[in-house]
Amino acid sequence: MTVLIKNIKTLYGIREQENGAIRGKSLNSINTLNDAWLLIIDGIIADYGTMSNTDAWQNLSLTNLIDASGKLIIPCFVDSHTHIVFAKTRESEFVDRINGLTYEEIAANGGGILNSSAKLHLSSEDELFNTAWSRLKKCIKNGTGAIEIKSGYGLSVEDELKMLRVIKRLKTVSPIPIKATFLGAHAIPLIYKNNRAEYIHLICDEMLPLLAKEELADYCDVFCDSGFFTPEETDLILKKAKTFGLKPKIHANELGLTGGVQVGVLNEAISVDHLEHTSKIEHDILYNSNTMATMLPSTAFFLGIPYPDARAMINADLALCLASDYNPGSSPSGRMSFILSLACIRMKMTPTEALNAATINGAYALELENICGSITKGKLANLIMTQSAENIDLIPYNFGEDLIEHVFIKGEIFE
Ligand code: NIG
Ligand code: FE
Secondary structure (H helix, E strand, O other): OOOEEEEEEEEEEEEEOOOOOOHHHHOOOOOEEEEEEEEEEEEEEEEEEOOOHHHHHHHOOOOEEEEEEEEEEEEEEEEEEEEEEEOOOOOHHHHHHHOOOEEEEHHHHHOHHHHHHHHHHHOOOOOOOHHHHHHHHHHHHHEEEEEEEEEEEEOHHHHHHHHHHHHHHHHHHHHOEEEEEEEEEEEOOHHHHHOOOHHHHHHHHHHHHHHHOOOOEEEEEEEEOOOOOOOHHHHHHHHHHHHOOHHHHHHHOOOOOOOOOHHHOOOOOOOOEEEOOOOHHHHHHOOOOOOEEEOHHHHHHHOOOOOOOOOHHHHHOOOOEEEOOOEEEOOOOHHHHHHHHHHHHHHOHHHHHHHHOOHHHHHHHOOOOOOOOEEEOOOEOOEEEEOOOOOOHHHHHHHOOOOOOEEEEEEEEOO
């Protein structure tokens, strides 16, 4: 199948080759081509150029010719942190927070993650698959072209495996790449409240061997934060996961300066995610590492907690990434263009910085940099075509409305 998109007003995110995630001040530049064409062969970006030289495709027989006059093409978003397998929404906690309770207080009362876990226990694998699949399709419609999905609402051997099997099934039907992350250490179940060590033993010695045997996960996550898992517990779990080939990607520094960044970097985490609370100490540690600093601004928006200090992290020359954290408790949306709006409006990132963080750096945060996240020959043609627009600043500017006209997945319009 040969697809040509011609007359593109501006093609954004061109990278001739991959040579590392984008750090610091470089986040504010992006390669573009005006009055461009893009050639896609069998779902892969084959070539691009300007309309002044069309020799490369003049004699090709095209399956599909798309005229993008006045429109922009950007790489699809890479959403590197989601929890889209869940049984039920949690709007009653949303109202509880309006009435004054905090996220931690709700969790301490058996709500929050434990609430989702109780509901997930009652749901069948098929039910979970169907609802997650429809969420995933909506994410793709909104421009996501690769995604990570976590377990973590099971919190028992059977239910964690159930969630991971759902993710494995999603991988088989999904038109976009999926990475699966095991998050058995998302919360301590009530029955282990006074015996945390026993639950950690269950994670390390029962869950990990079984999920490794079925090849159900690519990464291991721990919610390392106050009221959840300590850095010492996190270290234990991550080291054990590594023996099964699972690299760390962890929740860190959402609720305080709780040592998550330190233990993540120590264990060579691919990413440390959240980072609402960081200081120069964390910035220095991240600077001296290959760990991606992933920010999830819709969680800060939805919970009313401080936003990550993106400007300080850019000044510290860190590699920054943006993701949705789509989950029923702290971010019930996977609409990445709104994540860009929050990054710009509340974290003072420029639209270009936000776009780089949500595309190519997202790909690095999932080790998918060789197949998505930019306009590069040989990568998947997972692309967003905007409506008529002058430039990409309009994407975060139009915060209530998507500027997306079409999402192309492997060169085909996703319906
Ligand atoms: O990333 N922080 C931990 N986990 C999720 C929230 C999960 C939930 O409340 O259901 C998060 O915000
Ligand atoms: Fe999360």
